[in-house]
Amino acid sequence: MRTVSYIQAVTEAMTEEMERDESVFIMGEDVAWNMMGDCTGLVEKFGTERVRNTPISEAGFVGAGAGAAMVGMRPIVHMLIAPFMYVAFDQIVSIIAKSTYTYGGQARLPITLRAPMMYGVSNAAQHSDRPYATLMTIPGLKLIAPATPHDAKGMLKAAIRDDNPVITFEDRSLWGQSSEVPDGELIVPLGQAAVRREGTDVTVVTVAGAITLGLAAAEQLASEGVSAEVIDLRSIVPMDTDTILESVAKTGRLLIADPAHEMGSVASEISAVVAQHGFWSLQAPIARVTTPHTHMPFNADLEKVLLPNTDKIVAEARALME
Amino acid sequence: MRTVSYIQAVTEAMTEEMERDESVFIMGEDVAWNMMGDCTGLVEKFGTERVRNTPISEAGFVGAGAGAAMVGMRPIVHMLIAPFMYVAFDQIVSIIAKSTYTYGGQARLPITLRAPMMYGVSNAAQHSDRPYATLMTIPGLKLIAPATPHDAKGMLKAAIRDDNPVITFEDRSLWGQSSEVPDGELIVPLGQAAVRREGTDVTVVTVAGAITLGLAAAEQLASEGVSAEVIDLRSIVPMDTDTILESVAKTGRLLIADPAHEMGSVASEISAVVAQHGFWSLQAPIARVTTPHTHMPFNADLEKVLLPNTDKIVAEARALME
């Protein structure tokens, strides 16, 4: 075991997979320059053909990733910041998500899109989205949001090896966090949620960086005598509804903490699944702690007004216990 | 009162608003040729400047609509088929949805996007999406799905007069349906659901063309002694959650019929709202009758397997009554 930061874990995953398989390569804006600090050492090891800078042409290079994947490569496409996917949206939806189905299984799309999310850092509306819910509406994509260095490494490696398109939403509020990662090979299968803390009174499901808030809230709730079970969703599609339903069967209460906008959120989807398939376990309403349906402002204090935080989670959880 | 088809109602709305206000114009692919039959008489009345054919450049002309709106025009942009919005997705999200907020209210975006949806007609995956749920995740857009000729006219006129971006999802399964529309001015305010049939046992909320299925199901349920209240959502954003919550307070049961894919659907959002704010009224799980999380196949029978229908609604409603 070593202590590794999230961003290092991401670099390790890419490095190991590129070493292992020649068909893996990374492309994106300024990746060869290691602009974001997440490609350290890659260009030195693999050269600028396999660590490939692209022009600012998201539709073009995302679609080129799809084409390369269809003939046998395994591209990692670096989106720089998640909302830049909007520029390439049609390629993601109409080509990447749909080709395997439309061509009756003839096409394989082993492509990984890395979509780091920046929010809460005064980048204003155009740069601060957390668009996993937007993409959840599109069948044919696997969506993940690893929340620990361990998962950042193991899930990214699984994503790269997956023969299907995977979009990995890296919450940049986690990039700097460090924790234990085993030496040697590490693969974390996609599609499984992780129980991060066991509890009996209320289930708190967290999405992406909300894990930090969820664990802090659980700590505080514990001091008030409320036992929260904290589940890190990790994989958005496929969604591990079994783990959530089992937990709710035990606790009878559900709160979902999700940094994205409330309407159509992953929080809403989880709520709907439980309201349909876990209804008889519920002893209280299902609470969603999300960002209200408005944009991210530039002003730092205004942004804080909108985003989920520990206090909001604690308050909602308390209300469920009444 | 006259009997008018949905598509005629749409044409009337555009004609009247273009007569009323010189700043209203329509652009899109082949609109001047009346390709889809929904622009009958427009080019003869208003000429090719105001009924403007565009090249196949969705990002370009949708964004141009935004720019024209910012300096005082009121464009109606015809998307032809809803999924073509993906090609213009960044302009819709980053510019149209966000500019009013980002510029602190300086920008007005009185633009209407008409997004006809074709599904169930063997157009295969790329042409058959019903992407209102995808866009619901984006704050700053008003989304409507009128389901009667009356609303098609009155809501489209309200949309054109609205100083904000409105996307109107026209379900083409409704285009050919006719019913009564009053003579003279007709404005239907956005943001209000409509109770289409009163009932006491179960609330059936329908989205877009699902109204046809919902009403047929209610008829059948009535013959089995189950009284269904059918609510036509009409406006997706803003969503009239009050009307839904009131109905559920009365019936204690909720089923949502939505032709879109289940994950992240409008059905899921409605369910989450009720599970959070109407929980104590609920006597049964919340049922969603939607399209499973997979793409639309070309084969007509396979497509039918996936789409909601009356039988599925009746069966789910029955299960709620047990």
Next chain:
Amino acid sequence: MITVDDDLLREMYRRMSRIRKFEDTTKELLLAGELYGAFHTSTGQESSILKTRNALRIHDSMVGTHRSHGHPIGKGAQLDRLLAELMGKETGVNQGKGGSMHLSDFSIGSLGETSIVGSGLPVATGAALAYKMRGDDNVSLCFFGDGASNQGTFHESLNLAAIWKLPVVYVCENNGYGELTSAKDAISVEDISIRAVGYDMPGVTVDGQDVLAVFEAVSEAVDRARRGDGPSLVETKTYRFENHAVGRLPEHYRSSEEVEYWRTERDPLALFHQVLIERGFDEQQIDDLDAAVSEEIVAAIEFARQSPAPPPEAAFTHLFSPSAG
């Protein structure tokens, strides 16, 4: 000047005839209600489509458009599985999931036709990127229409291919219209090939009804790509004899004289027939080629009709590829 021997001439004619007869058949079956879906035929564009074996190898790939029946045929696909696909059958090349706008055949390098206008250009560019990275000498062929040349993906793809010197040939089939809109009203230049200047790549416009002219231009571009000298843009001026979508939509956007002129004076099959005669073929030889194709078509119809429909569960398969991941 590339030499075209008799064998090659014969093969070219055979492929054109296959496309023509396939399209005539599909139109008939559609109007008779046996086929369905949004249906865009290639009749009139056969020359423009054709890339016979010398220009393109089996390992080379191609990407098509919504007007796609002809493209896999041009590359050598079997007609029976294509027709079965149009009937939505399990034996269809896409197992009934794709239909008219997505005919494909990965086994012969047809990576599928995509019906979002302009969306295929990045895909073809990416296939070329793979070939270049792997160091094999495959070439990627990319079809798109005049209308598609106004999509942003055109610009981004050509720029990418140019800076990376990718082995890709962009073939713009300019049939004069995008849906109902004339290219003249939608495109800022007369010849789309001039846009190649903006990417520092060769651009050429050829008579799309003259199969030998198309063959020469494309062969040159393919050779160039295969040599590692980078991408090219080839524009073929052609015409679609049928309406945008068969059996749908108004026809008021173009004159019947114009359609008539192209059908009678500029029919690529008739023009090529003429060439064959000049090159010493006799009518009998040509009739024999046509007859063989007709037999293939009859067999294809039979195959498609006899094939089973996919079972209901098939709606759920192929969302993902089976994967260890």
Next chain:
Amino acid sequence: MITVDDDLLREMYRRMSRIRKFEDTTKELLLAGELYGAFHTSTGQESSILKTRNALRIHDSMVGTHRSHGHPIGKGAQLDRLLAELMGKETGVNQGKGGSMHLSDFSIGSLGETSIVGSGLPVATGAALAYKMRGDDNVSLCFFGDGASNQGTFHESLNLAAIWKLPVVYVCENNGYGELTSAKDAISVEDISIRAVGYDMPGVTVDGQDVLAVFEAVSEAVDRARRGDGPSLVETKTYRFENHAVGRLPEHYRSSEEVEYWRTERDPLALFHQVLIERGFDEQQIDDLDAAVSEEIVAAIEFARQSPAPPPEAAFTHLFSPSAG
């Protein structure tokens, strides 16, 4: 050749000085922690930005980019409300909602800067469409970078403007880099202006550090647009003195010699200073202009610092415009 009288020279210098001093100040305040956000400054690009009153009227509009501090200033915006915006204050031109990447001032025709690279081109094109449809003689000015010229929106916008003959001038500020990537590695042509050929519109490349050259090229394009003769593409070769984003990111992608060269030999302010002297201004006159600008800056800092922060409820306002609809 456009004549530039002394008044105009003075005004040009004043605006350049305003941009330079504003940027020097914002950089200082940022590094001192008083400002925040992703921060792209225009230092070095002042000439390229400048469109003084004769070229552009108040009713003409402009659309900028993420590197946007200079653009509204160039069009005559007040510094105090811009600086207040960078501090996130209620008095900011965007009421604290936009920040560094969205400085705007609709009151003087700055329709806002948009930070998604390339996203402003359709918007500027649409403003021009409105002007044309209304028959007024406004012109729309569109700024974008070398990097942005590879986005699909560039292609689609220029084609739209060309076929519709819209009164829009596309000004590409080619500062040699998009983030860390050299234009040489990302763009398939040496001069971006050659891409105008693909749209049948005039395209010209000028020395972006020579304000008079920029002024002349842009004035000509603006006049042409105003006359109803359609769009143009003007490329200004310029350089950003600071890193892509101030206080962030590595600087290893370009040599310090290169930066030094541009700072010392190709500083647009110093070059213009020279011109003014040649045109008969004395140092005192120039000092006076600078001093007046410095005073304006001091006042702007004071104003921004004293201004209140927006109240928490402000997070919820402006999602929609108030509307009867």
